[in-house]
Structures are given as C-alpha cells and as structure tokens.
Amino acid sequence: MSSTCIDTLSAEGRREFYNSFDTVLTDCDGVLWLLNNTLPGATEVMNGFKADNKKVFFVTNNSTKSHVQFLEKFHSLGFQASANEVVSTSFLAAKYVKANLDPAKRVYVIGSPAIACELDALNVKHFGVGEDYLKTSVPTFVENIKLEPDVGAVLVGFDEHFSYPKLFRAASYLKDPSVLFVATNTDESFPVAGTNLIMPGTGSLVCAVKTCAGRDPFVVGKPSSYICNVLMESNKIDPSRTIMIGDRCNTDILLGKRCGFKTLLVLTGVNTQKNIEEWSKSDDPKLQELVPDFYAQGINSLKATFPVPL
Amino acid sequence: MSSTCIDTLSAEGRREFYNSFDTVLTDCDGVLWLLNNTLPGATEVMNGFKADNKKVFFVTNNSTKSHVQFLEKFHSLGFQASANEVVSTSFLAAKYVKANLDPAKRVYVIGSPAIACELDALNVKHFGVGEDYLKTSVPTFVENIKLEPDVGAVLVGFDEHFSYPKLFRAASYLKDPSVLFVATNTDESFPVAGTNLIMPGTGSLVCAVKTCAGRDPFVVGKPSSYICNVLMESNKIDPSRTIMIGDRCNTDILLGKRCGFKTLLVLTGVNTQKNIEEWSKSDDPKLQELVPDFYAQGINSLKATFPVPL
Numbered sequence: 001m002s003s004t005c006i007d008t009l010s011a012e013g014r015r016e017f018y019n020s021f022d023t024v025l026t027d028c029d030g031v032l033w034l035l036n037n038t039l040p041g042a043t044e045v046m047n048g049f050k051a052d053n054k055k056v057f058f059v060t061n062n063s064t065k066s067h068v069q070f071l072e073k074f075h076s077l078g079f080q081a082s083a084n085e086v087v088s089t090s091f092l093a094a095k096y097v098k099a100n101l102d103p104a105k106r107v108y109v110i111g112s113p114a115i116a117c118e119l120d121a122l123n124v125k126h127f128g129v130g131e132d133y134l135k136t137s138v139p140t141f142v143e144n145i146k147l148e149p150d151v152g153a154v155l156v157g158f159d160e161h162f163s164y165p166k167l168f169r170a171a172s173y174l175k176d177p178s179v180l181f182v183a184t185n186t187d188e189s190f191p192v193a194g195t196n197l198i199m200p201g202t203g204s205l206v207c208a209v210k211t212c213a214g215r216d217p218f219v220v221g222k223p224s225s226y227i228c229n230v231l232m233e234s235n236k237i238d239p240s241r242t243i244m245i246g247d248r249c250n251t252d253i254l255l256g257k258r259c260g261f262k263t264l265l266v267l268t269g270v271n272t273q274k275n276i277e278e279w280s281k282s283d284d285p286k287l288q289e290l291v292p293d294f295y296a297q298g299i300n301s302l303k304a305t306f307p308v309p310l
Numbered sequence: 311m312s313s314t315c316i317d318t319l320s321a322e323g324r325r326e327f328y329n330s331f332d333t334v335l336t337d338c339d340g341v342l343w344l345l346n347n348t349l350p351g352a353t354e355v356m357n358g359f360k361a362d363n364k365k366v367f368f369v370t371n372n373s374t375k376s377h378v379q380f381l382e383k384f385h386s387l388g389f390q391a392s393a394n395e396v397v398s399t400s401f402l403a404a405k406y407v408k409a410n411l412d413p414a415k416r417v418y419v420i421g422s423p424a425i426a427c428e429l430d431a432l433n434v435k436h437f438g439v440g441e442d443y444l445k446t447s448v449p450t451f452v453e454n455i456k457l458e459p460d461v462g463a464v465l466v467g468f469d470e471h472f473s474y475p476k477l478f479r480a481a482s483y484l485k486d487p488s489v490l491f492v493a494t495n496t497d498e499s500f501p502v503a504g505t506n507l508i509m510p511g512t513g514s515l516v517c518a519v520k521t522c523a524g525r526d527p528f529v530v531g532k533p534s535s536y537i538c539n540v541l542m543e544s545n546k547i548d549p550s551r552t553i554m555i556g557d558r559c560n561t562d563i564l565l566g567k568r569c570g571f572k573t574l575l576v577l578t579g580v581n582t583q584k585n586i587e588e589w590s591k592s593d594d595p596k597l598q599e600l601v602p603d604f605y606a607q608g609i610n611s612l613k614a615t616f617p618v619p620l
Binding site: 035137172188200209 | 345443455457478482509514520523524
C-alpha cells in the first residue's frame with residue numbers, strides 16, 4: 001500500500017479529500033505544537049474545521065496535564081476547544097481505574113501530579129506521586145520496605161521522578177494477579193526538535209515495570225481502541241467519515257487503522273517520509289499497517305484543502 | 311523433553327551423574343547464597359568438587375560487585391575461589407568495552423561503583439555512576455542539558471540510582487549509531503525469599519533504555535555465550551564434560567544449552583519445578599530450550615552424589 005501526499009494533490013483531489021470526512025481527531029504534540037510553540041497553521045486549520053461544522057477532538061497520549069490544564073493550554077494558544085473535545089490519557093486512565101477498581105482499594109501511581117488530580121476528581125484514593133529516591137542501600141531498603149495493604153491497582157504514566165524504589169514497589173504490588181496494571185500510553189521516545197536529544201517517553205518507563213512485574217498493562221492511550229470506544233460512546237462518530245491526524249505511526253496512525261478512520265501523518269514530529277516509504281515496500285503486515293492513507297509536510301498543508309481560503 | 315530429579319536417583323544414577331562432568335560452572339545468587347546467607351551445603355559441595363580436582367568457575371550476572379569484591383565475598387563465606395575462577399558481569403563488561411572502544415572515547419555508565427572500579431582497572435574513561443536526579447522541571451532540564459562530546463559507549467548495569475535524567479542521557483548518546491550499547495545482563499527480577507517483594511533486576515533497567523533508544527544492547531552476561539567464549543579462551547573446557555548449575559532457566563540453563571553443557575536447576579531461587587513441568591509439555595521450542603537436564607531441591611542435594619560422603 002502507498003500513501004498520498006496532500007501537498008501535491010490537484011484542486012479536485014484537495015476538494016475530494018476535504019469532503020471525505022466530517023469528524024477530525026488530532027494528536028497534539030508534534031502536530032499542533034512542539035512544547036509551547038504552536039506549529040504554523042495549526043490554529044487556523046483546527047478552528048477552520050470547527051467553523052465549517054466538522055466535529056473536532058483533540059486526542060493526546062500525554063499524561064502530564066489534567067483535562068483542565070490541557071483546556072487552558074488550548075485556549076492560551078488560540079485553539080477553540082471545549083471540555084468534551086479534549087481526550088487525554090491522565091483523564092482516560094483515571095476513568096478506567098474508577099470503573100474497574102474496588103472502591104475500598106487504592107492506586108499506586110507512577111506518574112505526574114496531573115494523574116493525581118484526575119484520580120482526585122473521581123474520588124479514587126491513590127499514593128506514589130512525587131519523589132521517591134533511594135536514601136539508603138538496596139539491602140536496607142528491602143529490609144525496611146512496607147507494602148500498603150489495600151492496593152488494588154498500579155497506574156503508570158509519565159514520571160520525571162521515576163526511580164528504582166518506584167520500580168520496586170510497582171513490581172511488588174503487581175505480584176498479586178488481582179491488582180490491576182494500567183498504563184497511560186506506550187510512546188517510546190520523542191525527538192527534541194533542533195537537537196541531538198532523545199526524550200524518553202512513558203513507554204520506556206512502562207517497559208521497565210512490565211519487565212520486572214512479568215505482566216502486560218492495560219493501555220488506555222493510542223493505539224488502544226479504548227480511547228475510541230470512549231469517544232464513540234459519548235459522541236456520534238461515523239468511522240468512515242472520520243480522519244485521524246498524527247505525527248507517530250505506531251500510535252496515531254495505528255489507532256486510525258484499527259478504528260476504520262482515514263489517517264494522515266504530518267512530518268513535524270516523530271515519523272518521517274522515509275519511514276513510510278520503507279514500510280510501504282515491506283512484506284511485513286505489521287509495518288504495512290503503519291502506513292498512513294495520506295501524509296503532509298505539516299498541519300499547515302491542510303489550509304490549501306479548505307473550500308474557502310483561510 | 312523431560313528433566314531428571316537428582317534427589318531421587320539410584321546409587322548407580324548418582325555415580326553416573328557425578329562422573330559425567332569434570333568442570334562445574336555455577337551461578338551464585340539463588341544457588342550458593344541468598345543475599346549474605348549461604349545456602350545449605352553450598353560451601354561443602356563447591357569445595358568438595360575442587361578437592362576432587364574438578365574445575366570450578368563461579369559465573370554471576372550480578373554487576374554490583376567488582377571482581378575483587380566477589381573474591382572477598384567467596385572467601386568470607388568459606389568458598390575456596392581464586393581470581394581466575396570468578397567471572398562477573400562488571401568485569402566482563404569492562405573487558406568488552408576495553409576491547410571495542412576507541413581509547414580516546416569515554417563510557418557513559420548507568421551502573422554501580424563496581425563497574426566504575428572495573429573500568430578504572432582497565433584505564434577506560436567513564437562517567438555517570440552515582441546520583442543524577444531531576445532537580446528542575448523536564449523542560450528546564452532539556453533546555454540546559456549538555457551532552458559530552460567524546461562518548462563512545464553506553465554501558466548499563468544494575469543502578470540503584472536509576473532515574474529519568476539517566477535514561478535521557480543514555481537515549482541521547484545512543485542516537486549516534488557508532489556509540490556502543492553494552493549491558494551487563496538482562497535478569498528481569500528476583501523474588502525476595504520469605505516475602506511478597508519483587509526486586510527489579512538489571513533487565514528492567516536495560517528494557518527502559520532499549521525502548522527509548524530504539525536499539526538492542528550487546529549483553530555480556532548469561533545467556534550470552536560471550537561469557538563462555540571468555541572462559542574457553544583462557545581455560546581448557548570440554549563442553550561435553552561441563553555442567554552449568556543455576557536457579558534461573560532463561561539465563562543459567564539457556565547458557566548451558568547454547569554452549570553444549572549439561573544443565574542443573576536448583577529450586578532455591580527464581581524458577582520452580584512447576585515451571586519446568588509446564589515447559590516440558592510445551593510445543594514451543596523456546597520454552598523447551600529452558601528445560602534443564604537435571605533439577606534438585608538445592609545445591610545440598612549434590613552432596614549425595616559424591617563418591618565419598620562429604
């Protein structure tokens with residue numbers, strides 16, 4: 001299978017593309033912004049879709065902000081967004097835990113204050129957020145560690161204070177097979193634009209916990225279709241009239257494929273045109289599945305598909 | 311394939327077993343000791359082998375002690391052991407890095423002071439050992455991080471101070487494909503005897519680095535046959551007359567199988583009789599490969615195989 005470049009479509013092709021969907025799901029980091037810098041055209045295009053009465057949902061695997069904090073970020077950067085249009089994994093994970101956890105039990109969290117905030121909002125008891133570094137030697141730590149008796153779930157998201165003691169506690173709680181194991185997302189890493197830096201993602205923390213716990217988590221973020229079931233439950237979405245826009249094929253594009261959406265990769269983030277060219281030629285169905293229907297240099301390319309210039 | 315229990319062998323079977331090898335390779339944690347407590351019979355059996363002129367090598371994936379520190383531990387617990395009989399992964403990893411690294415380059419180490427000590431002994435320049443916790447926010451960290459210019463290898467071993475900044479640095483250095491990626495071992499976790507605790511092993515740290523770096527390391531420890539090549543180079547070992555004793559099938563037993571040794575699992579550590587019964591019945595060749603030739607309740611069981619009672 002091959003991928004169609006939006007930037008080189010004919011006028012007819014651009015019209016056809018634009019009219020082929022009435023719901024837009026978009027990733028945020030790498031599509032709409034990099035850190036706090038909006039990418040060119042992002043606000044015009046997304047606000048333009050809404051002005052044209054297309055449904056818009058912002059779907060992010062980022063677990064470092066609460067639902068409310070994301071909404072604030074959208075507004076401060078000039079995006080029109082309402083609460084039910086923002087789907088983030090701190091919110092989704094809390095929702096999943098609330099629905100599946102015995103209310104008498106608590107959650108051990110490896111994650112950010114945003115996750116704590118979302119759990120609080122749903123009255124789910126939790127602990128673990130914040131620093132937990134080794135103050136003594138490992139043998140002394142092992143001798144003195146006390147596991148909490150009422151833990152019913154371990155939830156792993158992005159945690160800048162990830163540490164050996166946290167890993168130890170998570171693995172030990174997860175020894176009990178009745179304890180739920182939930183992860184916000186499994187994004188491996190992010191390039192830091194304009195540098196040689198690689199920023200480890202939640203996926204690398206989740207892998208560490210998986211390895212020592214010997215168990216796989218339930219993942220709420222993309223490409224898990226849980227995120228879509230949540231959307232479909234509460235909003236009328238016709239998959240055949242929906243497009244998923246993203247910068248990472250193994251989350252955004254794969255989610256779109258699994259849910260029967262059209263898929264569009266923008267080249268302002270993780271994956272490159274070279275990636276999709278290689279995967280297109282591959283015989284491996286798992287790599288073929290990562291090839292988007294469309295690709296574009298950036299979200300800005302979509303401007304030219306609007307029937308009335310933005 | 312099935313596994314023979316040493317504890318129920320006939321007198322003839324015990325004699326045949328004992329005479330079938332003249333070199334003994336043994337794992338340490340979970341076979342000879344648990345933390346600092348010698349397991350029953352361990353010293354008598356190992357010293358007994360030496361008294362009977364069998365060659366003995368202590369082969370451990372543990373990277374938290376230097377060669378010299380291991381030797382001290384053996385002596386303090388009553389094991390007869392000389393320097394060339396002890397093979398540990400901090401030592402092996404330093405040896406591998408020394409042989410493969412441009413001498414003008416340095417090693418970024420996620421690991422223990424023991425690894426630093428072994429690298430120092432071989433005059434390999436390194437940095438990274440010790441605490442490296444996040445003091446600011448991730449964005450501030452990312453803005454201010456400076457990568458060292460002369461890094462030629464990233465070495466990952468057991469590190470009680472494992473942290474997000476360490477993961478970040480490792481992934482960033484490994485972005486350059488010419489930078490070597492070496493791991494001491496990939497043991498996932500260890501049960502803590504008599505508790506519900508699970509102690510994460512180096513394998514879980516290595517998995518975190520692998521995931522964000524998008525690369526696989528060269529592993530020097532068991533089951534990598536590198537450890538055996540090192541032994542075979544410097545010592546005359548006949549694989550068909552060698553037995554490997556261990557408590558973990560995916561390292562000790564697998565190494566033995568790969569090298570053509572006989573294999574013996576002791577049930578005082580990681581794997582259980584139930585594990586080998588399940589794997590014996592499996593159709594999966596990867597699980598079949600984990601089934602040891604022999605198993606025993608503990609190293610103590612070997613006492614009964616000696617021709618003259620110990």
